[in-house]
Amino acid sequence: MTETVTTSGTDPVLTAQLIATALPYMLRYDEKTVVVKFGGNAMGSEELGKAFAEDITLLKLAGINPVVVHGGGPQINAMLTRLGIKSEWAAGMRITDKPTVEVVEMVLAGSINKEIVQTITEAGGRAIGLTGKDGNMVTVTRLTRKVVDPDSHIERIVDLGFVGEPKTVRTEVLEVLAKSEIIPVLAPVCAGEDGETYNVNADTFAGAIAGALHASRLLFLTDVPGVLDKDKRLIKELTVAEARAMIADGTISGGMIPKVETCIEALDRGVEGVVILDGKTPHAVLLELFTEHGAGTLLKR
Numbered sequence: 001m002t003e004t005v006t007t008s009g010t011d012p013v014l015t016a017q018l019i020a021t022a023l024p025y026m027l028r029y030d031e032k033t034v035v036v037k038f039g040g041n042a043m044g045s046e047e048l049g050k051a052f053a054e055d056i057t058l059l060k061l062a063g064i065n066p067v068v069v070h071g072g073g074p075q076i077n078a079m080l081t082r083l084g085i086k087s088e089w090a091a092g093m094r095i096t097d098k099p100t101v102e103v104v105e106m107v108l109a110g111s112i113n114k115e116i117v118q119t120i121t122e123a124g125g126r127a128i129g130l131t132g133k134d135g136n137m138v139t140v141t142r143l144t145r146k147v148v149d150p151d152s153h154i155e156r157i158v159d160l161g162f163v164g165e166p167k168t169v170r171t172e173v174l175e176v177l178a179k180s181e182i183i184p185v186l187a188p189v190c191a192g193e194d195g196e197t198y199n200v201n202a203d204t205f206a207g208a209i210a211g212a213l214h215a216s217r218l219l220f221l222t223d224v225p226g227v228l229d230k231d232k233r234l235i236k237e238l239t240v241a242e243a244r245a246m247i248a249d250g251t252i253s254g255g256m257i258p259k260v261e262t263c264i265e266a267l268d269r270g271v272e273g274v275v276i277l278d279g280k281t282p283h284a285v286l287l288e289l290f291t292e293h294g295a296g297t298l299l300k301r
């Protein structure tokens with residue numbers, strides 16, 4: 001016996017109004033690539049994860065090419081704590097030794113990646129989870145970081161261990177998937193030229209993917225409304241020069257540093273629109289792309 005699926009419960013007038021409102025925006029992004037970075041802090045609850053998966057599924061149905069890149073910093077922290085491994089940070093990057101990178105790969109490529117894939121399946125989409133290692137998609141070089149001591153202002157170079165910076169991006173697999181009904185969900189774990197596994201900041205990874213795919217939009221879903229000024233007010237538009245000054249004077253700190261630096265690089269690589277927005281707002285992706293209610297911080301040249 002066949003099962004009949006009805007749409008009872010949806011108001012046809014409201015649905016028609018919603019489609020009419022969203023249609024011009026949908027056409028604007030038709031066949032375009034939108035890279036969405038889903039931060040570990042934005043994965044706050046099951047409901048948010050579900051709303052995110054629904055948005056991504058709808059983008060694909062609407063003829064857009066969504067590519068998901070996810071983080072998982074807090075989830076890695078929780079697993080490291082359970083295992084009794086301490087973590088240190090430098091300029092928003094985790095200093096990653098060998099035992100830490102093993103946990104990073106386990107959490108990012110394992111539990112988080114598969115959970116997002118499964119949630120998209122439940123939302124009616126089809127997703128495939130990959131890391132930078134799969135298909136040799138992203139290779140990295142070892143990253144060192146310049147850190148300025150806030151008290152003495154002395155600069156020092158910190159070796160971050162197994163932390164990688166994207167060097168090459170092969171887009172063939174993503175191009176094949178773009179032509180299919182399958183949505184790629186990418187975890188920022190990569191191989192280095194030395195054959196070792198590297199932990200890559202998810203923002204940096206998303207920027208490299210968006211640049212290589214010449215994405216139309218790069219959205220960062222995080223746990224704050226966007227970039228905040230000294231008085232914690234949302235900055236709606238931020239130029240590259242203003243962003244650099246805010247990093248230099250410490251207004252932008254921690255995990256916001258790699259995010260903003262990635263935005264700047266993505267603009268340099270030709271990504272048209274780069275937005276940092278509040279992933280705690282349900283359906284933040286649809287609101288940003290398909291309505292005039294786009295919130296968050298738009299980075300501009």
Ligand SMILES: Nc1ncnc2c1ncn2[C@@H]1O[C@H](COP(=O)(O)OP(=O)(O)O)[C@@H](O)[C@H]1O
Binds near residue numbers: 228252254
């Ligand atoms: N100027 C700023 N505006 C907004 N957030 C900032 C700023 N400076 C530092 N942050 C911090 O950056 C965090 C977002 O980065 P991160 O924790 O890495 O999130 P995600 O997991 O989404 O990548 C915010 O929760 C906030 O604590």
Ligand SMILES: CC(=O)N[C@@H](CCC(=O)OP(=O)(O)O)C(=O)O
Binds near residue numbers: 074104201202
């Ligand atoms: C090098 C580095 O810092 N890697 C990150 C990778 C995960 C990530 O970036 O997660 P969010 O997007 O949730 O912050 C880490 O180890 O936490």
